[in-house]
Amino acid sequence: MSKPTVTRADFQELAAVRLAEAKALLDASMWDGAYYLAGYAVEVGLKACIIKRVQATDAFLEKKYSERCYTHDLRELLVLAGSKASWDAARTKSKSFLEYSEEVFNWSERTRYQRTDRLDAKKLYKAIADTKYGVFKWIQTQW
Numbered sequence: 438m439s440k441p442t443v444t445r446a447d448f449q450e451l452a453a454v455r456l457a458e459a460k461a462l463l464d465a466s467m468w469d470g471a472y473y474l475a476g477y478a479v480e481v482g483l484k485a486c487i488i489k490r491v492q493a494t495d496a497f498l499e500k501k502y503s504e505r506c507y508t509h510d511l512r513e514l515l516v517l518a519g520s521k522a523s524w525d526a527a528r529t530k531s532k533s534f535l536e537y538s539e540e541v542f543n544w545s546e547r548t549r550y551q552r553t554d555r556l557d558a559k560k561l562y563k564a565i566a567d568t569k570y571g572v573f574k575w576i577q578t579q580w
Contacts (some may be wrong), residue, residue: 448485449580450570454544456573462533465496468558469551482511482576486518489580509546511565520579527575534575539565541572 441450455478462471487506491498506517515521528535541564565573 442481443545445485445488445580448481450486452482452576455481457568458568463558466555468553469548471545471562472544472558472561473548475558475565476511476541476546476548479511479541479544479565479572479576480514480546482580483514483518483520485513485580486576487514488520490517494565510573511542511544517546520577522531523579524575531570533567533570534572537567537570537572539563 442448453514455474458473459471459478462468462474473543484506491556502517507514508514524538528538544561565571568574
């Protein structure tokens with residue numbers, strides 16, 4: 438039986454797994470699933486960042502904070518993680534990161550109901566997995 442993902446380490450591991458699964462699907466020319474899972478790697482990574490933020494505080498967060506974390510909205514998760522200023526700074530510093538972040542913001546959990554072509558799947562994966570300016574690399578600096 439599988440165990441639920443609950444700790445920051447669990448979310449970090451799951452984010453890496455989702456990105457690896459996306460790569461495997463890309464390699465198998467399964468564009469829809471590759472696109473979908475690549476976006477989930479970002480979502481899960483941002484949730485690891487949220488846990489880091491919660492662990493670092495010695496005060497109650499707002500009453501509805503935890504409830505707000507149960508979202509797929511990447512922009513909202515970025516704010517909840519307390520990482521928006523760092524994200525914006527990275528976007529200002531690097532044109533590549535700026536372009537990649539815009540590509541990532543095009544993702545939505547609703548893509549599970551959509552078809553995705555090869556180009557879009559590869560663009561999203563590159564925006565996330567690029568080893569120099571990719572969004573996943575940035576997330577790892579935050580979690």
